[in-house]
Amino acid sequence: MNTMKKLITELQKLKINTFGKDFLLTWEKTDDEIRALTLVTECLCELHKARKSFRVFDTGLAISIFRDNSTRTRFSFASAANALGLGVSDLDEEKSQIAHGETVRETANMIAFMAEVIGIRDDMYLGEGNTYMREVATAVQEGFDQGVLHQRPCVVNLQCDIDHPTQSMADLMQLKSHFGSLEKLRGKKIAMTWAYSPSYGKPLSVPQGVIGLMTRFGMDVTLAYPEGYGLIPDVIETARKQSRKSGGKFEVVSSMEEAFAGADVVYPKSWAPYNVMLKRTPLLKKGDRDGLKHLEKECLANNAKYKHWECDEKKMKLTKGGEALYMHCLPADISGVSCAQGEVSKGVFEKYRLATYREAGFKPFVIAAMILMARLKDPVARLRKMG
């Protein structure tokens, strides 16, 4: 496998310090580490295509905690864990005694005695998901330091209120594969834009994840949304800084058309307004149904003003040569297919449908690579043996 050799040669040039570390936000990782993650992901893809096993554990558990419904992330995590040799054990909070008054730090240790990884999805409450992940990480660190746990499982963010790193890394893999290399992303324009959806309350983590990652590679990142649909200010600031450092561009505009103009890549995707998410959290916590209904009504009425934020053939014509790469984390709200009117027209989606499947297809390998890099002292040496 010559490809493997090439990838490993590249990997050896990078300085990585990921052993024993969690993966919570892409912007907490160095450029070398992100780069290495793309290379390890590619190694695992190569092995899988050749039907070679990349199992590195004989036994061990991969714990998943999903605080929201999920198909693709659930299966991506299960796929990654299984491929590495881990058994998946889901902490179903309804079946557990958590409601009986257990604390996070207690539960985290109780489930982790034989765990190598804890994958968490918690994207409902603004200000809480990532915090919860850090509480779990702190708890297992204490458990490990104090002799409760024989090994320290790594925590992997499977989507939180701030970032969705397994998604944005899969997106990066898609871009790397499409353009040929990370270097070739330099100067390419990506339009991360809000799009209309008949539902409300979709998390901000996807657009935040995309601008928080793509600004590191010298890309021309344009974020577009209608008034009131801003993202977490800190993340915007991070994107801005990274963009400056990488020699790229970062712009915020208020028109889908403007964002699409000359774009190499478009990522039209609905999300809830930051302010609505802020209002929603206390209502959800109180279980205030009337309040939630009222907020939903208000929000949907507001959404409806922006039905023209749809990625259709006409807007695609504005992109570079009319042939920008369309991206989506799936499932998309497709006009006339999954809803009357949505994020993308049927024609545009169908043209790029298989491309979006391939984009999603990187996710299991990204997750496996994250675990591998967090749990093996010398992942590169291990890959060399497998190749």
Add this chain to the structure above:
Amino acid sequence: MNTMKKLITELQKLKINTFGKDFLLTWEKTDDEIRALTLVTECLCELHKARKSFRVFDTGLAISIFRDNSTRTRFSFASAANALGLGVSDLDEEKSQIAHGETVRETANMIAFMAEVIGIRDDMYLGEGNTYMREVATAVQEGFDQGVLHQRPCVVNLQCDIDHPTQSMADLMQLKSHFGSLEKLRGKKIAMTWAYSPSYGKPLSVPQGVIGLMTRFGMDVTLAYPEGYGLIPDVIETARKQSRKSGGKFEVVSSMEEAFAGADVVYPKSWAPYNVMLKRTPLLKKGDRDGLKHLEKECLANNAKYKHWECDEKKMKLTKGGEALYMHCLPADISGVSCAQGEVSKGVFEKYRLATYREAGFKPFVIAAMILMARLKDPVARLRKMG
């Protein structure tokens, strides 16, 4: 293991073309392939009895989709997958985002990135279960052809509206084991007959599966049911054709006694009338509770006319030497045990109870054999190494 050697010698004489193929209906497989399936199943049983592993995968997922409650099929599938080295991952449609507007072809790919097999049970709606399986199969085929999937998982029918191949193959194993060989089935009379049950709406797939498979071995297959309880006409036609070709007999009668007369094997089992199932589908889809209640009432009233369709000691006396083999897919409605009056008397069931357990016991091995034959290019060579 001499038995293994014998089985493999037999296997080598057969022409099989099952690699990369789904298992959706037994009558889509050639006689040689069905024969081979019984031999591979026996090989796996032999290995398991000797406590030898027949694991062939290092890692990989077995996806299950159950659209109806299930114990034995669920555990049979999990057992088979585990024995082959696969991790089981259940697509729980309630926990997934399917309700959020995903299409079958999208979901099928999203769950299949590392899947070797997708097992589906969908037996509720007449005209839909098998169709759904084919949609999933088409989707993963497209995904594989278009580079979305690195491997093409096989789809295994774990019960649909038309056939229940893992059950009917387990039934065939039971018959082969009881009579000594497939050849010895020639001329044996099997009575596949309707029986009374206090419930309604049981799927047609078991009787259809039995007549669709046993007519291929020169058996004298007699189907019996009260007026109005007919099966899907196409399946009846298939059974008739196969029977003619195999030199057996296929008869439809309207009396349990007539079917039992001189029978070597009896399979008394309740099912819903075809016409009722046809009416039920649109009601279920609309969620028309009143309509469903009304239909149930009507149907149970009709059922009640046939309470004498019970497999009791008196009717068993009509069978060959009064000692026909009793078969059931379980759970049976046992009079005085699981209901006031049902499909079979307590005495008859108890006499054959362990036999029905053994019949069920073939199912995990049948499923494992199906997967093995669909996923390995040369399953016989692999078995030779294990033996």
Add this chain to the structure above:
Amino acid sequence: MNTMKKLITELQKLKINTFGKDFLLTWEKTDDEIRALTLVTECLCELHKARKSFRVFDTGLAISIFRDNSTRTRFSFASAANALGLGVSDLDEEKSQIAHGETVRETANMIAFMAEVIGIRDDMYLGEGNTYMREVATAVQEGFDQGVLHQRPCVVNLQCDIDHPTQSMADLMQLKSHFGSLEKLRGKKIAMTWAYSPSYGKPLSVPQGVIGLMTRFGMDVTLAYPEGYGLIPDVIETARKQSRKSGGKFEVVSSMEEAFAGADVVYPKSWAPYNVMLKRTPLLKKGDRDGLKHLEKECLANNAKYKHWECDEKKMKLTKGGEALYMHCLPADISGVSCAQGEVSKGVFEKYRLATYREAGFKPFVIAAMILMARLKDPVARLRKMG
């Protein structure tokens, strides 16, 4: 690994007859077998600390049946099964066809075709949990004897109405580790005492398990509870006999302070009164909500009389040097943390919090050791190879 060698040398001196046997009550096992179980558990801990695999199965299922919510036992069982190489398959009674009239003996066989172990938690109904486990055990024994099953899975009690052996064995491991050896437990005073909780209906199995096990090691076991909170008389009798035989002491007192006086170990834990549990069973079975509410009210009113049965700093001062080891099976009702007033004060719990986590940490290894000793003919030989 010198520790392993020492443990194995000790193990070889013991006479054990655990192959093919279930683990249902600790007092059904000989002293040698309990001793061996602690040694095997320690071997597995050593191996795990050294990150050496103790996988002994290539494939096979570990079936779990939980009739009550559970986090730690569920994960402990999954961890143990996974570490031994088994896949976990949960019998979710809601998703299964059990409600459709299956009998225990039928279901037990249907799920067990490839099972090595069946772990059961059934602690709700007094007089039923342990009985149910024996029914399952009898069913798989019959299945094995009659050729339905190729192997006879062992049944492991994951908590019943009588005993909680995986917990009490983890507790014993904690004591052995704390005091240095089983021999050093001789003469040590352990106070197993009732404590106040704002909830009601907690099972009796933990205190029963503790007095049923610790009386075998010459310990001074003091059981304390307010009037009306007695345990199953048979278990008390067993504890008394064992205590006499082992040269220890067994006393029942009616004051937490008296029990704590001079104690080396305290185990303050709420449980429901035996008589209430007796009344509760028929109400639960009938689904008599009003009756249950009434009983709960009555019982909580009674509980409230004993709010001073809290393990606080003042009472801890009464123990040996004020420094008794605090134990709990978790989750504890901690005053001011998980409830207004509960079993233990915040300060006491926090002091021993990590100790209770370590106590819980023995459970996966205890369960793995139980399975290993029940399923391997010569577990000691196998451990020697691993060491």
